[in-house]
Amino acid sequence: MKKILLVVLAFYAFGVQAQTIIYSNNCNNLTGWTNTGGKFLNNLTPVVGTFDWYAVTPTIPAGDHTGGGGCFFTEGNSNYALGGTGSFVLYRIESPSIDLSGYSNCTLSFWMYLNCETNGWDGAHMEAYNGTSWVPITNAMLSVPYDGNISRNPSSGPTYNTQTVPAWFNLRNTWTQVNVNLASFNGISNFRLRFVFLSDEGTNGRGWGIDDVSISIPASTAVPISFWAVVGGLFLIGGLTIYRMRKKLIIQ
Ligand SMILES: [Ca+2]
Numbered sequence: 374m375k376k377i378l379l380v381v382l383a384f385y386a387f388g389v390q391a392q393t394i395i396y397s398n399n400c401n402n403l404t405g406w407t408n409t410g411g412k413f414l415n416n417l418t419p420v421v422g423t424f425d426w427y428a429v430t431p432t433i434p435a436g437d438h439t440g441g442g443g444c445f446f447t448e449g450n451s452n453y454a455l456g457g458t459g460s461f462v463l464y465r466i467e468s469p470s471i472d473l474s475g476y477s478n479c480t481l482s483f484w485m486y487l488n489c490e491t492n493g494w495d496g497a498h499m500e501a502y503n504g505t506s507w508v509p510i511t512n513a514m515l516s517v518p519y520d521g522n523i524s525r526n527p528s529s530g531p532t533y534n535t536q537t538v539p540a541w542f543n544l545r546n547t548w549t550q551v552n553v554n555l556a557s558f559n560g561i562s563n564f565r566l567r568f569v570f571l572s573d574e575g576t577n578g579r580g581w582g583i584d585d586v587s588i589s590i591p592a593s594t595a596v597p598i599s600f601w602a603v604v605g606g607l608f609l610i611g612g613l614t615i616y617r618m619r620k621k622l623i624i625q
């Protein structure tokens with residue numbers, strides 16, 4: 374009777390954890406998003422509701438980033454508005470609440486088109502809601518850092534000068550991807566995002582377009598899948614195991 378020593382290679386499986394998309398929007402419509410901007414006069418009194426973002430099929434640039442759909446654009450398919458002497462226009466759109474509970478190190482991705490007065494007169498930047506207050510998205514979080522600070526136009530002051538912030542203002546006349554590290558917002562159950570664009574008293578352009586907004590957690594490297602194996606009457610879980618069967622289980 375030949376004894377066969379049976380070596381059991383316990384089951385071990387690897388699986389690639391796919392990137393998990395928490396939020397995704399092709400920007401074909403504004404459902405769930407809210408305009409909160411307006412024109413601000415010398416006394417900082419806003420005239421809300423007439424200076425908004427719209428979801429449009431863009432004519433300039435010719436087409437959205439997705440292809441065949443819409444995108445968010447300041448003032449739709451028109452150039453953005455001028456503030457006029459002593460005033461400025463704030464284009465601001467806020468996302469719906471996004472639940473990041475249980476998630477960490479999320480990445481926000483979107484594509485932008487930007488055509489505005491350069492050199493810091495007009496500009497675009499981002500803010501996020503951390504569950505308590507709105508805070509700036511800073512250069513340290515951005516794959517495409519801001520170009521500098523706005524505003525530097527004293528003739529648009531004094532009100533516009535109080536809006537000095539780091540912002541993008543260099544031309545991006547093709548769709549440009551921006552990634553944002555959201556590690557500062559780990560686990561926030563009511564995270565929100567907003568895109569902010571400021572226009573001073575004179576000189577405008579096509580404006581700021583936004584498309585394909587998503588939030589995801591990064592794909593991981595291969596990870597083991599938990600398994601069960603029955604060896605020698607014992608249950609084993611996890612790990613790569615080469616196990617010599619006990620004599621009573623030897624196959625003869
Ligand atoms: Ca789109």
Ligand SMILES: [Ca+2]
Pocket residue numbers: 490494495572573574575576577
């Ligand atoms: Ca301007």
